[in-house]
Every structure is written in structure tokens, then in C-alpha cells.
Amino acid sequence: MIVCACQNLTLDDIVEAMEKHGNDTETIRSVTCAGKGCGECLETPCEEVDLPFPYALLNAEAILKQR
Numbered sequence: 001m002i003v004c005a006c007q008n009l010t011l012d013d014i015v016e017a018m019e020k021h022g023n024d025t026e027t028i029r030s031v032t033c034a035g036k037g038c039g040e041c042l043e044t045p046c047e048e049v050d051l052p053f054p055y056a057l058l059n060a061e062a063i064l065k066q067r
């Protein structure tokens with residue numbers, strides 16, 4: 001599931017980043033470089049992005065809580 005097409009990030013990448021660095025939004029953006037391109041992934045779904053970054057954070061949090 002693509003979260004940021006410009007940085008080639010998937011939901012798994014976001015989960016992995018949160019495991020290592022916690023759930024602070026700006027920290028996760030910084031370590032993954034999410035949104036440092038066209039910026040589309042910071043707002044709404046588009047043709048290139050399945051799960052925009054804000055939603056990916058919520059999903060990743062839920063995944064980590066289940067582990």
C-alpha cells in the first residue's frame with residue numbers, strides 16, 4: 001500500500017519507522033521523508049497514493065497496538 005509515491009514509501013515503512021522512533025508526526029515525516037516531493041500524500045488520496053500520510057499514521061498506530 002503506497003503512502004508516498006515520491007519517496008516510494010509503503011505502510012510497512014511507516015510501521016517500521018514508528019517502531020523505531022515513536023509516533024510523533026513530525027519525527028516520522030522527518031525520518032521517512034514523507035511529503036518531501038509533490039506533497040499530494042499529505043492531504044487526500046490520489047492516483048499515486050493509496051493511503052495518505054495522516055491516515056497511514058493512524059493505521060500504523062493501530063497495527064502496532066495489536067502486536
Ligand code: FES
Nearest residue numbers: 006037038039041
Ligand atoms: S506522494 Fe508524497 S511527496 Fe509526492
